[in-house]
Amino acid sequence: MVMRFAGSLNLLLSVVAIGMFVETWPVSAQAQSDPLPSWNEGEVKQAIIRFIERITSSGGKDYLPPAERIAVFDNDGTLWSEQPMYFQGFFALDRVKALAPKHPEWKEKQPFRAVLENDMKAVAASGEKGVAEIVMSTHAGVTTEEFERIVKDWLATAKHPRFGRPFTDLVYQPMLELLAYLRENGFKTYIASGGGIEFLRPWVERVYGIPPEQAVGSSIKVKYELRETGPVLVRLPEIDFIDDGAGKPVGIHKFIGRRPAFAFGNSDGDLQMMQWTAAGPGLRFMGLVHHTDAEREWAYDRESPVGRLDKALAEARSKNWPVVDMKRDWQVIYPFEKK
C-alpha cells in the first residue's frame, strides 16, 4: 500500500489538467436477453458467456457445483478507475487537510506541510516514509465505526478532478453487468483489492452489490477496547496485511478459504491471483482489463506507476487468458454515459 501510494503520488505530478468533457457514448439497442449489454460483441464477451454456459451445464464435463462458484475481482483499475492516482490517495490527502486544524505542527512538518500547500512534488519527495506517515495519520487513531463514517462522508462530497463527479460514479458499467451476470449464475462475487479493506466495505454493497463480508483488502491492525461508553475497535498505525501481488492468493485463501473459479484483474499486482486461480482443477476463467482508451478513460500499461501491466499481460497472452481492450470491447465505460 505504501509503495503504491508513493507511485501514485509521483504520477499525480505528471497529470495535466484534463477537461471535464465526457462523451456520451451511443448505447445500441440490445436484445433483452443479452446479459452483458455494454460489452461489444467480441472474443472477451464470448469467452465469458461460453465459460458460464459450460460451468452451469449440469451433466457437462465442466459443471461446477454452486458452492464452488467463487469469483474474485481486483478493484482499482478493474471495477473502478485508478487514475491519476488510486482514489484512496485522494482520500488520504483530503484527510490531511481535514485534520490539519487539530495538528498545528503540520504547517511546519513534512510531508504534511506539502499536502496542505498542494505541493505534490514535495509530497512525492518525502518518499515511502512520508507517504506511510500520511497513510497512518489519516487511517489510524480512530475507531472502526468512526472510520466508516469518515469514508462515507468523504465519498458523499469528494469529486474526481477530471470528471467532477463522485468517485463512486467512476465504476465500470460493463463490470457491473459482469458481476450481476455471475451472481445470477450462482457465483459469490468477491473483491480482492490492494487497497484498504475498510476503505471498501462502507460502499461496495451499494455500488457493486457485493456485501462487505465479501471484500478482501489490505489492512492495518485493530485493537479491542472496553471503554466506559462501551466496546470499540481502535485502528492502530501498524500494517496488518498487504493484499497485493503474492499477497493476493494469501488473502483469498485467508478470507475465502476456497480457490476461485473466476478472477479478473488489470495489473501485475493481480498476476499471482490469476496464477493461483488458473492452477485449480477443472475449467477456470482468468481475465484482464487493458486500459486502452485515453479518450473515455485512460490508456496505460507497461510504463504506468499506477496499475502497471507488464508481466501479467505477457502471461495472459501466452496462456490465452481473455484481455479486455477497453476501447474496443466496452461500448460504455461509466454508468453515467448511458443517460
Added chain:
Amino acid sequence: MVMRFAGSLNLLLSVVAIGMFVETWPVSAQAQSDPLPSWNEGEVKQAIIRFIERITSSGGKDYLPPAERIAVFDNDGTLWSEQPMYFQGFFALDRVKALAPKHPEWKEKQPFRAVLENDMKAVAASGEKGVAEIVMSTHAGVTTEEFERIVKDWLATAKHPRFGRPFTDLVYQPMLELLAYLRENGFKTYIASGGGIEFLRPWVERVYGIPPEQAVGSSIKVKYELRETGPVLVRLPEIDFIDDGAGKPVGIHKFIGRRPAFAFGNSDGDLQMMQWTAAGPGLRFMGLVHHTDAEREWAYDRESPVGRLDKALAEARSKNWPVVDMKRDWQVIYPFEKK
C-alpha cells in the same frame, strides 16, 4: 492457541477412562412446526424463538434487514465438545506419531519423545514452548492443500477416547437445529473459533452446513510459492492471528466487517465477542452454553482449564443473556442419540 493447548494437555492427565456407554435419550414427539425439537421448552428456547420472531417481523420496531442477519458461533464447547481436551489437540498428538518415522531425532527429543511414549505428564511438563513446538511441527511445513487432505484423513479415522466415535459425531444436535433455524430466517451463520481456521474449513460445510468462507479462526502465516509443478501456498511455523478473547471481535471485524446480531459461546474466551455483539444498535441475542451434564457430556465451568467459564457467566447473569443449562435444556446432546 498455544496456551489453550498447554491447558488442555494438562487436563488430559486428569482424565480417567470413561466408559463407552451412551444413553439413548428419548426424543419426544414434537409438532412438525417446532424449529428446535431437541430443545426442551424453557427460557432459552423461548428467548431464541422470540428473538427470531421480533427481528423478522417486517414493520416491527426490532425488524432487522436480511443483509444484517449475521450470526457467530464459537466452535469448541459451543458447537461440538471440547473435552478431555480440544479436539485439535488430539489431532496434533496423532500427527506427531504419524510424522515420527520422518523424524528419528524425535525419539530422543522432548516434547516429541513424550508424545511418542504417550507420556502426557512429560508433554505437559514441556510447557508452552513444548506445546508450540508440537503445534508448529504438525501444522506447518506443508501446502494448504496437503494440510486439508491431512485433516480430512484424520477425521475419517480418528476416534474420540470416551465415545469411540469420529470427532465430528460429537457435535450438538440442538445447535445444528439452531444453525438451520437461523439460516431459514435469513441469517448467514459464521464460526468464530479460537481453533485453527484451516483445521475447521475442510469439514464445517458437511457437518454444520457452514461454508468454509464463513469460518473465522486462529491462523499461522502462509506464503505463495511458484513451483515447477505450479503455484502453492506453504504453511509457515509462525502465528498470524489468535482468534480468542479480545481477538474474537477483531477477527469478526476483519473477516466479516459487520457486527453480528446473534452470538453464541461457552467460555470466557467468548466474552468480548458477546460484548461487541451486545453493543450494536437494536435487538441483539447473546447466548452461552453451560456444560452441566457430566452423564451425557461433561460438567465444568469456573475451574476448567479447557473452556473456562467464569467472567462470561457472571456477565451473562447480570445482563440477562440466555444461558443454556445443557442437562435441563437439551433433550438430546449428540445426533447419534436420536437413533
